[in-house]
Amino acid sequence: MTARMDRRFSALAAEGRPALVTYFMGGDPDYASSLAIMKALPTAGADVIELGMPFSDPMADGPAIQVAGQRSLKGGQTLAKTIQMARDFRLEDADTPIVLMGYYNPIYIYGVDRFLEDALEAGIDGLIVVDLPPEMDDELCIPALRRGINFIRLATPTTDAKRLPTVLENTSGFVYYVSMNGITGSALPDPSVIGGAVRHIKDHTTLPVCVGFGVKTAEQARAIGASADGVVVGSAIVNQIASSLTADGAATEATVAGVEALVRSLASGVRGARVAAAE
């Protein structure tokens, strides 16, 4: 496995705080602005970066990420460019883990072997592919693990005790717990319910468990981070980007700055998580 992910999570465990995992859509609204956002994330307090790969038919995403994907595709983003974005980022940052997140078809069309080779060479550490459940492991998961790229699986409230071992079997890097049955950007359920689910997963794995779908504020990040090893924020960042754009969708000076400010606030949330929990 690429070592960045494990190193980052052990360092954070030693520090006694959860990770802030930030999602944004690669190429939204254009390549240069999107790369600038990516570069700004670690200094603003992001510990792990999820780089979204746009897809025309994002079946598990709410309106915010759907529209972000459309902006990005309209701006000419392709999977090759998304990989290039990671490569460009790596020139300046050798430590922050990068996880590509999206849907299978663009990878399938790119070619699985060629994709894994290029992703590894670009410094990508993990993959989250929404429409590849364990039943489809032969497609990408097994080849990725063989190459040393983490395959991060989603566990959901519908993943019952019987199914959990199947979901965990070929998972590496971390486990992504989806906080609710729903699409990205929905309302966050009660943090105490989520805490119970996280503890249940942690009984079955030594991997870090990160929680996402619905986390929008520093306060929520703090509450979720009390039990989870990481907090994933996506739609809130994507919405922040959307609100900074001109009427015809172009980036402004506020685009990168707005994301920085939001991530800084979220980072203060995760940094306060265990303090709050200990009180």
Add this chain to the structure above:
Amino acid sequence: MNQSPYLNSFRGGPDEDGRFGIYGGRFVAETLMPLILELQEKWDEAKTDPEFQKELGHLGTHYIGRPSPLYFAERLTEHLGGAKIYFKREELNHTGSHKINNCIGQILLAKRMGKTRIIAETGAGQHGVASATVAARFGLPCVVYMGATDVERQAPNVFRMKLLGAEVKPVTAGSGTLKDAMNEALRDWVTNVDDTYYLIGTAAGPHPYPEMVRDFQAVIGREAREQILQAEGRLPDLVIAAVGGGSNAIGIFHPFLDDKGVKMVGVEAGGKGLDGDEHCASITAGSPGVLHGNRTYLLQDGDGQIKEGHSISAGLDYPGIGPEHSWLNDVGRAEYVPIMDHEALEAFQLLTRIEGIIPALEPSHALAEVIKRAPGMGKDEIILMNLSGRGDKDIFTVGKILGMEL
């Protein structure tokens, strides 16, 4: 023709992972996976449960009006001067198309699974109407997702669904057609997994849908096979059906797949021609990819982004096709050809005048292929075409194109 991997049969698929060759599978989000496995389990039980089959048969006879007639189109045959043309009259079913066969089957399954809410996607609105109908019949609330473009061009069906008590949710994403409606239905399903049954309207989606929908629609081919044997004492030479997602086509093809002498042709929407992007000929002009839970032929660009496509017929306006058709194409058991908008429109008008049957625009595509092939075939040869739906829903679309004020 290549050998089938299924022991000399073309009817053995899918395998236990839901694959037809490389096609099919279960490409869905984890949230849906337990549901899909449960659905499969319940479907496997129901398939062999005599009680379930009895109820299905009873509703088929008394609610749908099965068997649908097999009709010898004498005047059309004479007009074309070649092969004898028979129609399997699925347009005479309750609600006006073959879609009801599948809906009755799936709602019985939904009931068996204790689900209390039905969702569906629809293109032409025929599946939406059929879903709303069975939901009314079984007293369940029903939400139908329909692309905004289709809401407009299939207005009579939208009204029908509302009368039946369904909620029609227009989908504005993408070009507002069937693909976008399906995305939105999947999002609803992920959000409401506990009480909701997703009634997919065609032989596509994650396993077990392609197999299950096919089995519910195979009643078309089983009846037709018996009826033609009775009428002609032999099997047809050629079976033709229109292909959107592929449910009416696989329904009529499947019982004939192991009859070596029977040729199969699936007709895709050629739209305004295959040169540009304004068509829905997934097999003829697409390539294998993964969408909506299965691997199959898709219209897509070099980056794996799905294209929108176009067809005059809302029911064929889908950039994919059921996985079993992709496989039947690759092994050479069935042939897939495109028919252009204008050819379908001409066929629509011809049938209306010559046989007094107003066909839906979807089977008008199949009919246009019949019109091309029949004259070149011998008078002793037989074509069987699936007349999958009636055209009442399309009169506004056709009227507009023909410049008539309705």
